[in-house]
Amino acid sequence: MNKARIEAFTDAILAILVTIMVLEFHVPKTADWQSLVKENGVYFIAYVIAFADVSVSWYNHHYLLALAERINKAVYWSNMLWMFTLSLIPFAVAFISEHPANSTPAIFYLAVNIAWALSYLNLSQQIARANNSDIAKKIQLMPIYSYLHSSWLAVYPLAFVILFFWPPIVIVMGAIEIIIAAFKSNNPEIDFK
Template sequence: MKKGRLEAFTDAILAIILTIMILEFKTPESFQFSAIYSQIPYLISYAIGYLFIGVAWYNHHYMFAKTRWISRRVYWANNMWLFTTSFVPVATAWVGRGLNEQGPEIFYFIVFASWTAAYFFLSYQLVKANEKDHQPKAAAAIRSMVIYRYIANWKLDLLQGIVTVVALVYVPALQMVIVVLMIVFIGARFNKDSDHLID
């Protein structure tokens, strides 16, 4: 399968997801600047969601730029990843209405955990596709990504899960801090050659 079609489809879906997220922002009825204060929790949640998807897109582009051949498994893994990503606007909107409430934060945790599993499955399938296509350097490049190595380490995953559950029990809003730390220190640590990709 030509990867260009799958990349274009993915870009379109992610653009729609980002658009839906900003549409959840409610324009204040009042013309007083203070009227925006009620929207601050959603703005925080939206900013985190936007950063989340932006970093994910960059990593996705890197993996696909390294890959020449798309298998059926990669196609379906990509669809599964997009499916989990499509829940981000719902989780973002709900957390925006209750930044320190357990219900929305638990749902966000479920979405984030599902997204993480789907992302790893997609990455793994891309590694396998590159190995099958006799592209060991591409497979090694994907394996060397910080986010891939982190998610592949079940001990770190378990530790993060325990810390998040404790946060959800006592201070639910701390989960969003954990997500931001994950995005900045794990997801946004790109491979050095990511600035020199041709595709």
């Protein structure tokens, strides 16, 4: 399978996803700052979080595919699963923005985040299997790969308990994850094309 085709398809899907996210903004009924904040303020925060999440995810995905020399059917389907879980993140964040005091949207967001993490790990492993051992080692050196294998994920069960008392904990946790993933430097041993 041609790697460029899977990269182009993924880029197109993510571009559409971001476009749909921005179309969820509504023009305020009056032309003042108060209406703008009142009608779009909560969604704007959700949009920023979802946009950052998609951006960081895309960067790491691009980095991962830059390492790959061979793409097979397992990589293709793993990539599709990863895109599916990523496409749910903006909806999950918007769901929380509509019902910030309710635990159901928070549980959904947490489940989507876990599904995204597992699908990214699966995609990483499928690319490693489809390629040589040097590429597999480079994938394991990626910051996002080591992060997803770190003890940070032990926070998820704690967040699940806390969200019944304070549902926004999942958004706070998600924002921290985005910051860590965005600013953790890439390994200099990996060539980024």
